[in-house]
Amino acid sequence: MSLATDAADKPTLYKRIRADIEKRILTGEWPPGHRIPFEHELVARYGCSRMTVNKALSELAQADLIERRRRAGSFVRRPQHQSAVLKIADIRAEITALGRSYGYELIHRKLRAATASDRERLGVKKAGKVIAIACRHSADDVPFAVEDRLIDLSSVPEAATADFVREPPGSWLLHHVPWTEAEHTISAVVADDRAAEVLDIAIGAPCLVIDRYTWRGPRTITAVRLLYPGDSHRLVARFKGG
Amino acid sequence: MSLATDAADKPTLYKRIRADIEKRILTGEWPPGHRIPFEHELVARYGCSRMTVNKALSELAQADLIERRRRAGSFVRRPQHQSAVLKIADIRAEITALGRSYGYELIHRKLRAATASDRERLGVKKAGKVIAIACRHSADDVPFAVEDRLIDLSSVPEAATADFVREPPGSWLLHHVPWTEAEHTISAVVADDRAAEVLDIAIGAPCLVIDRYTWRGPRTITAVRLLYPGDSHRLVARFKGG
DNA sequence: CACGATTATATGTCTAGACATATAAGTCAA
DNA sequence: TTGACTTATATGTCTAGACATATAATCGTG
Numbered sequence: 001m002s003l004a005t006d007a008a009d010k011p012t013l014y015k016r017i018r019a020d021i022e023k024r025i026l027t028g029e030w031p032p033g034h035r036i037p038f039e040h041e042l043v044a045r046y047g048c049s050r051m052t053v054n055k056a057l058s059e060l061a062q063a064d065l066i067e068r069r070r071r072a073g074s075f076v077r078r079p080q081h082q083s084a085v086l087k088i089a090d091i092r093a094e095i096t097a098l099g100r101s102y103g104y105e106l107i108h109r110k111l112r113a114a115t116a117s118d119r120e121r122l123g124v125k126k127a128g129k130v131i132a133i134a135c136r137h138s139a140d141d142v143p144f145a146v147e148d149r150l151i152d153l154s155s156v157p158e159a160a161t162a163d164f165v166r167e168p169p170g171s172w173l174l175h176h177v178p179w180t181e182a183e184h185t186i187s188a189v190v191a192d193d194r195a196a197e198v199l200d201i202a203i204g205a206p207c208l209v210i211d212r213y214t215w216r217g218p219r220t221i222t223a224v225r226l227l228y229p230g231d232s233h234r235l236v237a238r239f240k241g242g
Numbered sequence: 243m244s245l246a247t248d249a250a251d252k253p254t255l256y257k258r259i260r261a262d263i264e265k266r267i268l269t270g271e272w273p274p275g276h277r278i279p280f281e282h283e284l285v286a287r288y289g290c291s292r293m294t295v296n297k298a299l300s301e302l303a304q305a306d307l308i309e310r311r312r313r314a315g316s317f318v319r320r321p322q323h324q325s326a327v328l329k330i331a332d333i334r335a336e337i338t339a340l341g342r343s344y345g346y347e348l349i350h351r352k353l354r355a356a357t358a359s360d361r362e363r364l365g366v367k368k369a370g371k372v373i374a375i376a377c378r379h380s381a382d383d384v385p386f387a388v389e390d391r392l393i394d395l396s397s398v399p400e401a402a403t404a405d406f407v408r409e410p411p412g413s414w415l416l417h418h419v420p421w422t423e424a425e426h427t428i429s430a431v432v433a434d435d436r437a438a439e440v441l442d443i444a445i446g447a448p449c450l451v452i453d454r455y456t457w458r459g460p461r462t463i464t465a466v467r468l469l470y471p472g473d474s475h476r477l478v479a480r481f482k483g484g
Numbered sequence: 485c486a487c488g489a490t491t492a493t494a495t496g497t498c499t500a501g502a503c504a505t506a507t508a509a510g511t512c513a514a
Numbered sequence: 515t516t517g518a519c520t521t522a523t524a525t526g527t528c529t530a531g532a533c534a535t536a537t538a539a540t541c542g543t544g
Contacts, residue, residue, distance in 0.1 A: 039524070
């Protein structure tokens with residue numbers, strides 16, 4: 001696990017604590033229900049005051065990643081389906097979090113000089129090379145989503161040598177490239193012949209589309225379109241109000 | 243506007259500060275761009291330490307309601323598109339926030355004893371009467387969404403006398419009934435003949451569906467299904483990460 | 485006037501305490 | 515076994531300070 005936090009910028013302590021815990025949750029090392037260390041244990045581990053770890057844990061709680069219970073401790077929450085889809089951005093984690101078996105197939109992978117439409121899709125004026133990837137995710141051996149992705153190699157040169165045959169590009173990027181901002185657009189389309197074939201559904205069947213763009217600072221990292229069979233897949237979000 | 247914060251429970255100070263500011267933002271008293279009082283001013287106003295107001299402001303910043311800039315102050319942010327769709331739950335506000343003209347038509351409104359399918363949809367075992375409503379929202383005179391709603395009259399008896407001819411039920415509920423929890427499910431379908439007619443699109447065209455359930459404590463308030471033309475409507479969400 | 489250096493200031497982070505409070509767990513009696 | 519009471523403990527909130535840091539505003543200089 002390559003700790004991609006370059007030592008160049010020094011994140012503050014509470015952010016480091018928060019990121020450490022967040023990573024263990026997102027990678028699945030601490031699964032839903034897992035009790036994370038008590039505040040006093042984290043105080044000892046990081047050698048700081050309780051307010052500092054409290055701030056880290058409070059933010060995780062506000063983000064619904066953990067649940068805090070008096071006297072009992074703090075626990076990893078079951079991923080809100082929304083979080084899984086809208087925030088984590090990793091289909092493998094989403095599927096395994098649901099307790100289903102994850103399957104992945106690379107359909108094609110091409111390294112090429114950026115075309116005009118590539119540049120437009122990535123929102124960059126000039127680009128060198130890009131990787132175009134198509135792949136399929138499945139849950140319990142049933143097609144779950146088809147993914148079309150573009151990675152800007154001038155932002156992520158190490159992606160040129162990554163092995164996307166075994167590891168899905170979303171997971172690889174999540175573990176190798178820090179991002180600062182992401183945008184999702186959700187819409188609905190009907191399946192064309194290619195989507196119908198890959199997802200094993202009828203042509204004209206409704207599909208949910210998530211277009212995601214990811215940036216690190218001013219640099220575009222990747223643009224991805226995920227197509228889900230609309231009758232089987234749902235995004236669920238739960239809110240508290242009042 | 244029924245302020246439903248009963249004085250029975252005593253919220254903690256930082257939560258009160260946060261709620262005070264939040265209300266001013268949500269009611270529009272402090273519009274986007276408005277500079278909210280400096281920490282030291284709030285310290286004076288509430289007679290507490292800086293850490294306490296800092297906690298309130300930090301949470302508002304994490305929720306993207308305000309933006310904090312060193313030396314400059316804290317400012318109300320422009321509402322994120324996501325909030326408009328996923329959180330506010332009011333189409334009229336969503337459309338007017340986009341600067342478009344809002345139109346509304348009641349298609350039908352029936353008051354009836356709850357049928358078995360009504361009870362199932364509302365998730366209640368026994369129910370007295372319900373109101374079933376169908377209506378259409380439009381933006382700039384173009385159909386924007388069709389709404390199918392069920393209101394549980396045993397939870398909201400005053401809805402029986404509400405005038406849903408002029409005021410959309412979502413707005414009415416938002417202003418008359420406090421809610422504690424809501425769940426959204428987003429999916430994709432193709433337009434059937436009725437949806438196609440109301441939305442003025444082709445049969446078989448893709449549509450985005452949002453199913454929303456709203457509760458107040460243990461009681462179901464309402465279940466609503468919103469159908470948006472899938473090629474014109476999009477849900478956009480932007481996140482910060484890193 | 486334009487531009488670089490300085491200063492003032494609001495936020496960002498952190499500490500070492502304090503008391504409050506909800507509740508898991510243990511204790512004891514019916 | 516069950517229910518009521520007690521206790522221990524982890525989190526929740528808060529304070530009165532401190533220093534760091536980014537930057538708007540000011541000042542000086544060419």
